[in-house]
Amino acid sequence: MSYGGYEFNADTTSYGGADPMQTSPNPASSSDKKPRKPTSDQFLLPCTIKQCLKAASADGQLLVDGQDPHQIKLVACVKSKEEGETANTYELEDGTGLIEVKEWINSTSDGDHARARRALIQPNCYVRVVGKLSQFGGKVNVTAWHTKLVASPNEVTHHFLDAIWCHENATRGLINGSVKSEINGISTGVGFGPQSSGVALMDTSTGGGDKKHVQDYIQQFSEETEQGVALRDIVEALGGKGVSESAIRNAIQGLSSDGMIYSTIDEETFKYAM
Known part of the structure; x- marks a missing residue:
């Protein structure tokens, strides 16, 4: 797989699992917009595609490990790309599943940099996606706020470690303010304050x-x-x-x-x- 000059192959099957920009040509009217989340709930959650596909719907919200992330981050391989006048649609795969990602195009405000960035994203390249989980016709997909080519295989490893950490924290919880693990009888702890397991916190x-x-x-x-x-x-x-x-x-x-x-x-x- 291509990472801006790097070649990398990895088996990730063992892993568990539009606020900043206008997201569509026909955004909902202001009267239809949901109230903005409190700052404490605005966190970015790194996750796997499998976690996204298993997201449980509750009151119109898609919950990942019981959390309602403000945004999610994926690092995955582009399996296909469909270019359109108003949006690009990608099929991404990370070893845990396949998911559709749609990135809306604003032809009036996008500059040369944005167009050049999108042009670099092609099948068999790895990309980092920041966006929002959505559901249409019973199928979970991602609306991307930002996509960028992954420059190094280290970023893939870093992302999966982040996703595992957040998943373990959300599903197993904290013990006295620490995440503890025991490997071969050795206990390690990582202490922190906020209860949310999103990266922003x-x-x-x-x-x-x-x-x-x-x-x-x-x-x-x-x-x-x-x-x-x-x-x-x-x-x-x-x-x-x-x-x-x-x-x-x-x-x-x-x-x-x-x-x-x-x-x-x-x-x-x-x-x-x-």
């Missing part, structure tokens, strides 16, 4: 220091414009706090890999994914 997803400063800035200002926040503005704002441009670029790369932010009109303009 995990200590390891956002890190601290410079990465947290960058995330907070993008989260605060990305909704002020349709395009998002420019790198130069982040550098200017955080430079006064002693954060170097190289540290900001490293933080952006990490946040993008975690699915917390995504690029918009070019590679140096970003919006928050939550």
Whole structure:
């Protein structure tokens, strides 16, 4: 399989299992929109396709491991791609199942960067998808807010480890604020605070220091414009706090890999994914 120059084959069968942008040419009227979730419930959940397909419907919501994620993240191989004037439709497979993903196209606002990014996604490539679970005709699918080619096989491994961690946390729960496992008699614990198992609420997803400063800035200002926040503005704002441009670029790369932010009109303009 192709990862921007890497070749990788993996058997993942052993694993368990539109807020930021306009999602369709004919969005529902404002009177039909559901109330926005509280901030505490707006988390990004990494999961497998099998988990998505097994999502239980409750009161019109699709629950993954009993949770109603604000958004989900998949990393999977493109088996087929159907291009259209208003949307691209992909069939993705990750070793646990097959699912249809639809990415709506806004021809009036999409720039050259967005079009070039979509053109790179072809069958037999691995992609990272951030989007929302939906159901039509009894079939679960994904409406994608953002799709991007996976650059390294390490991202596939990282994603499945994230998905396993969140699945175990949601299904087995916490013990005294820690996730504990025993392997060959050795007990290990990972402590954290919030009860949700989504990535946005995990200590390891956002890190601290410079990465947290960058995330907070993008989260605060990305909704002020349709395009998002420019790198130069982040550098200017955080430079006064002693954060170097190289540290900001490293933080952006990490946040993008975690699915917390995504690029918009070019590679140096970003919006928050939550």
